[in-house]
Amino acid sequence: MLGRGNKKGRDNFCNHTLIASSAKVTGDIEFTGGLHVQGRVEGNVHVSADGGRLVIGESGSVKGEIRVGDILINGRVEGDVYAVGKLELAEKAVIEGNVYYNLIEMVVGAQVNGKLVKEGAPKHLPAPDKGKAKAASADT
Template sequence: MFGKKAQPPIKSLIATGSRIEGDIKFTEGLRVDGEVFGDIRANPESSSLLVISEAATVQGEVQADHVIINGTVRGPVIARELLELQPKAQIEGDVSYRALEMHQGAVISGQLKPLLVGEEKPLLKLAANNN
């Protein structure tokens, strides 16, 4: 269902060692390897991909269609389509998603809230530990 859709390209990078203070709005794809103190929001009118790497820390709201987290987020996370939580993901805040893939080791300190369209049930996928 979600895997068949082509991913938007990552066109922007917040590199390791960078610190951004303020809100970020982006289109298509963004990868965060540094620190962000502010909200990160994708344009809701186009398909979007947000990657928060193992080295990254975000303090603020995170919002995009497809969100992949392997770092730390302190604030609410809203994935309008798919949320992938990698093994080193640490989230302190409420999480809203349409579909969720969570690997062993990921930690959420907050509520999980599925984004429902009509009467559909949320898609949950437990990722197997490949180690």
């Protein structure tokens, strides 16, 4: 379940930053460790080479691109999301943009208004009808 039994991911970071619900940050953010967004961010959010985890709380919002290894979203995102590690979408998550992921967990109620793209997946899959037609013609 979302956030349960995941102490390993939370305890690995010695640097945690909170953007409170009353705060608005304008500009790009690059961070290491943990970043918890309860307020508003208008800019891109990227993790440094040392890695980190992003949590967007129920009252949090990000307007910009997100490129972070591990992400938990329960707020609003307007922009593309790139998650190299695990992406968790809680029931109040709303994403207006494309989502590029390696591993995803999505709870009923979460919304993605864009494409879900599995990283490393084949890009050019044949259409279902074409594959069946070729197989049928090969049998005859």
